[in-house]
Amino acid sequence: MSVRLTRGTHQHPGRRPVTALLGRHPVGLALIAPYAAFIVLVFAYPLGFAVWISFHDYFFAAPGAQVDRPFVGLENYRAVIGDPGVRQAFGNILVFLLINVPLTAVLALTLAVALNRSIRGRTFLRVAYYVPYVTASVAVVGVWLFLFSSDGLVNRVLGPLAPDPSWLVNETLAMPLIAVFVAWKQLGFFILLYLAALQTVPKELYESAAVDGATAWQRFRSVTVPAVRPATTLVVILATITGANLFTEPYLLTGGGGPNGASTSPVLLMYQRGIEQGAPDVAAAIGVLLVVGVVTVSMINRRLLERP
Amino acid sequence: MKRTVPAALLVLSLGLTSACSDGGSDAEADSSAKGPITIWLSNNKEELAWGTAMVEAWNSQHADQKVTAQEIPAGKSSEEVIGAAITAGNAPCLIFNTAPAAVPQFQKQGGLVALDDFEGAKGYIDQRTGSAAEQYKSPDGKYYQMPWKANPVMIVYNKAIMQKAGVDSENPPLGTYAEFLDTSRKIKSSGAAQAAIYPSPTSQFFQSWFDFYPLFIAETGGKQLVEDGKAQLNSAEGQRVAEFWKTLYAEGLAPKEQYNGDSFGEGKAAMAIVGPWAIAVYSDTIKWGLKPVPTSAGKPAAETKTFSDAKNAAMYSSCQRRGTAWEVLKFATSQEQDGALLKATGQMPLRTDLTATYADFFTQKPAYRDFADQAGRTVEVPNVPNSITIWQTFRDAYSESVIFGKRPVADAFGDAAQKVDGLAGQR
Numbered sequence: 001m002s003v004r005l006t007r008g009t010h011q012h013p014g015r016r017p018v019t020a021l022l023g024r025h026p027v028g029l030a031l032i033a034p035y036a037a038f039i040v041l042v043f044a045y046p047l048g049f050a051v052w053i054s055f056h057d058y059f060f061a062a063p064g065a066q067v068d069r070p071f072v073g074l075e076n077y078r079a080v081i082g083d084p085g086v087r088q089a090f091g092n093i094l095v096f097l098l099i100n101v102p103l104t105a106v107l108a109l110t111l112a113v114a115l116n117r118s119i120r121g122r123t124f125l126r127v128a129y130y131v132p133y134v135t136a137s138v139a140v141v142g143v144w145l146f147l148f149s150s151d152g153l154v155n156r157v158l159g160p161l162a163p164d165p166s167w168l169v170n171e172t173l174a175m176p177l178i179a180v181f182v183a184w185k186q187l188g189f190f191i192l193l194y195l196a197a198l199q200t201v202p203k204e205l206y207e208s209a210a211v212d213g214a215t216a217w218q219r220f221r222s223v224t225v226p227a228v229r230p231a232t233t234l235v236v237i238l239a240t241i242t243g244a245n246l247f248t249e250p251y252l253l254t255g256g257g258g259p260n261g262a263s264t265s266p267v268l269l270m271y272q273r274g275i276e277q278g279a280p281d282v283a284a285a286i287g288v289l290l291v292v293g294v295v296t297v298s299m300i301n302r303r304l305l306e307r308p
Numbered sequence: 309m310k311r312t313v314p315a316a317l318l319v320l321s322l323g324l325t326s327a328c329s330d331g332g333s334d335a336e337a338d339s340s341a342k343g344p345i346t347i348w349l350s351n352n353k354e355e356l357a358w359g360t361a362m363v364e365a366w367n368s369q370h371a372d373q374k375v376t377a378q379e380i381p382a383g384k385s386s387e388e389v390i391g392a393a394i395t396a397g398n399a400p401c402l403i404f405n406t407a408p409a410a411v412p413q414f415q416k417q418g419g420l421v422a423l424d425d426f427e428g429a430k431g432y433i434d435q436r437t438g439s440a441a442e443q444y445k446s447p448d449g450k451y452y453q454m455p456w457k458a459n460p461v462m463i464v465y466n467k468a469i470m471q472k473a474g475v476d477s478e479n480p481p482l483g484t485y486a487e488f489l490d491t492s493r494k495i496k497s498s499g500a501a502q503a504a505i506y507p508s509p510t511s512q513f514f515q516s517w518f519d520f521y522p523l524f525i526a527e528t529g530g531k532q533l534v535e536d537g538k539a540q541l542n543s544a545e546g547q548r549v550a551e552f553w554k555t556l557y558a559e560g561l562a563p564k565e566q567y568n569g570d571s572f573g574e575g576k577a578a579m580a581i582v583g584p585w586a587i588a589v590y591s592d593t594i595k596w597g598l599k600p601v602p603t604s605a606g607k608p609a610a611e612t613k614t615f616s617d618a619k620n621a622a623m624y625s626s627c628q629r630r631g632t633a634w635e636v637l638k639f640a641t642s643q644e645q646d647g648a649l650l651k652a653t654g655q656m657p658l659r660t661d662l663t664a665t666y667a668d669f670f671t672q673k674p675a676y677r678d679f680a681d682q683a684g685r686t687v688e689v690p691n692v693p694n695s696i697t698i699w700q701t702f703r704d705a706y707s708e709s710v711i712f713g714k715r716p717v718a719d720a721f722g723d724a725a726q727k728v729d730g731l732a733g734q735r
Contacts, residue, residue: 059416059417060391060392060394060395060417061394061395061416061417061418061419062394062395062397062399062417062418062419062625062626063395063396063397063626064397064418064625065417065418065419065625066418067418085704142568145568149565149568150563150565165564165565166565168565168566169509169564169565171712255508255509255510255511255512255566256510256511256512257511258509258510258511258566258707259564259707259711259712260511260707260708260711260712260714261511261704261707261708272513272700275384275388275391276385276387276388276513276696276700277413277513277694277696277697277700278391278413278416278417278696278697279697
C-alpha cells in the first residue's frame with residue numbers, strides 16, 4: 001500500500017505526456033539519436049528505396065530529365081527468377097556458404113582454443129592470424145593468384161596431382177577455393193570473437209570436468225563448445241551475412257565470376273546489372289531476394305544454434 | 309515495440325523514396341551561354357599531357373572562358389564514374405573519354421547533349437570524320453558524341469619468338485585461319501612461348517572487343533554485332549570466327565586462365581591484339597611486327613577492316629555554359645590539336661585524311677603508318693539500346709561455347725542472338 005502511495009505522489013500529472021513520449025530517460029534518446037539517424041540514412045532508407053525500385057521500371061537519370069518510372073508489380077522479380085544466370089549465382093553462393101561458414105566456425109574455434117593457452121609465440125600467432133583480415137583484398141588476392149594459377153606454387157608442388165583444368169578455371173573447384181580463401185582471410189576476426197568468449201568460461205568447469213576424468217576432447221566438447229554457443233551463433237550469422245555479400249573475390253580472383261559463371265555471386269550480378277548495364281530495377285530485385293534469403297538463413301541458424 | 313520500430317523505419321524510407329522526384333539542373337540550358345567550364349580527361353599519362361597543353365592553349369586565348377581540366381575520378385571503370393556523375397548532376401561539361409558503347413545508356417539517362425543543337429555541328433563532324441561518323445549517330449539520327457580518336461586493333465607479333473619457333477619472323481603466315489593456327493601450333497610445340505596469343509578470357513562485357521569482334525568485323529567485311537536491330541553474331545561468318553577461337557582454346561594455343569600482367573610484353577605470348585598505343589609500350593623491349601587480323605580466306609591488308617576501339621568526346625547535360633563547351637570541343641578536335649594528340653599519344657584522330665594531313669609525323673615515325681592505314685577501315689560497336697547488356701549477353705555465350713567449350717557454338721550463339729534481338733528492339 002505504501003508503495004502505491006509513494007509512486008502516486010511522485011507521478012506528477014503534468015509530466016505524463018512528456019514521459020510517455022520521451023520515456024523515463026530522455027537523455028538516453030539524445031545519446032542514441034546519432035546512431036538512429038545513421039541507421040535510418042545509411043541502412044533503412046536505402047533498403048526501402050531498393051524495395052521501391054524493385055517494383056518499378058527504374059533507371060538512374062540526370063536531375064531534371066523527364067523519365068517515366070511506372071509501377072511494374074512483380075515484373076522485375078519474374079525477370080530475375082527466370083534468368084538462369086541469377087539462379088546460377090544463388091546456387092554458387094549456397095555452395096560458398098555451405099563450405100565457408102562451417103569451415104570458418106570450426107577453424108576459428110579450434111585456433112582460438114589453441115591461442116587461448118599458454119603457448120610459445122602466442123602474441124605473434126594472434127597477430128599473424130589477424131593480418132590477412134586487415135590487409136586489402138586486392139593485395140591478398142594477388143598472392144592467391146600467384147599460388148593457385150596454372151603454373152603457380154601449389155600446382156608445382158602438386159605436380160601430376162594438380163587439378164586439370166587448374167583451380168581458378170575449374171568450374172567445380174573455383175567456388176570452393178574462393179570459400180576457403182574468404183575463410184582464411186576473415187579467420188582473424190572470428191578468432192578474436194571466440195577468444196573474447198573463451199575468457200568468460202569459468203575455469204572451475206574445466207577443473208571439475210578434469211576431476212571427473214574427462215579427456216581433453218571431452219572437456220572441449222562438453223564445456224568449451226556449449227560455453228561459447230552465443231559466440232558461435234554470432235560467428236555463423238556474421239559469416240553468413242558477409243559471405244552472402246561476396247563480391248571482391250569473384251571480381252578479382254576469377255576474373256568477373258568465371259569460369260563460365262561458376263563463381264558469379266548475386267552481388268557481382270547486381271553490380272553488372274545495376275551499374276554496368278543500367279538496370280538498377282533488376283539489380284534491386286536481386287538484392288531484395290538476397291536480403292530475404294540471408295535473413296531466413298540467419299534466423300534458421302539462430303534457432304538451431306541457440307537451442308539448448 | 310520490437311516490430312514497430314523497424315516497420316516505422318521502412319515506412320519512413322518508402323515515404324521518402326516515393327516523395328523524391330527529379331529536379332535540379334536545367335536540361336534545356338542555353339546552347340549559347342559562355343563562361344568558365346570544367347572538362348574531364350582520361351588518366352592516361354600521355355593523354356593528360358596533351359589535354360593539359362590543349363587547355364593551356366585555350367585559356368591563353370579566352371580569359372573569360374577558362375577551362376579547368378581534371379582527371380576522371382577513380383572508379384572500377386570510367387563509364388561507372390560518368391554514369392554516377394550524370395545521376396548526381398555533377399558531370400563536367402565535356403568528357404574526353406566517352407566510350408561509344410556507353411553512349412546509349414548515358415543518352416537514356418538524359419545525360420548527354422545532342423551536338424546537332426549547335427549551329428554547323430553536324431557539318432563539322434561529317435566534314436572532319438567523313439562517312440565513318442555515321443556509326444556514331446544515335447538511333448534518333450543525332451550525334452550525342454563527337455567522334456574523336458581510334459585505336460584500330462591489329463595483330464602484333466614478337467619477331468624473336470617467331471624465329472625461335474622456326475617461323476619467318478619478317479613475314480609470318482598469319483593471313484588465314486589455317487595459317488594462323490599452323491603458326492600458333494609451331495610456337496607452342498617449339499616451346500618458344502607459353503601461348504601463341506593470350507587475349508583475356510575473363511567474362512567482362514568489353515573483352516570481346518579484343519578477341520571475337522575484330523575478327524568478326526574482318527570476316528564480314530565490316531558488319532557490326534547488331535545491324536538494323538538484328539543480331540549478326542550467329543551468321544556463318546560469326547560461327548567461323550568463333551570456331552577459330554574455339555580451336556585456339558581447345559588446343560591450348562590460347563590459355564583459358566587470365567594472365568595477371570602483360571603476357572605479350574613479358575614474352576609469355578607470341579602475339580597480341582593491340583592498338584597503336586603498343587608502339588610506345590613495346591618498342592624499347594621487343595622487336596615486333598604487325599599484321600592485320602586474320603580472316604578465314606585471307607584478305608589483303610588494304611581490304612581488312614577491324615574494330616576501332618574509339619574513345620569519343622561528349623557534352624553532358626549538366627553543362628550550363630554550352631556555348632563555350634561547344635567551342636572548346638571544336639578547338640580540341642581542330643587539325644592542330646588532333647596533330648598534337650597524335651604526336652603525344654600515337655592514337656589516331658578520327659579524321660578522313662589522316663596520313664596526308666600529318667604526313668610529316670608518319671614520315672618521321674613510320675611504325676604508326678600501318679595503324680593509320682588501318683584507321684581508315686574501322687568499325688565501331690553498334691549504337692543501340694541496351695548496348696552493354698548486349699555485349700555481356702554475347703560474352704556469356706562466348707565464354708560458355710568458345711572458351712570453355714561447354715555447348716556447341718551454334719546453340720549458344722543462337723540463344724544469345726535471340727536475346728540480343730529483344731534487347732536491341734527495346735526503347
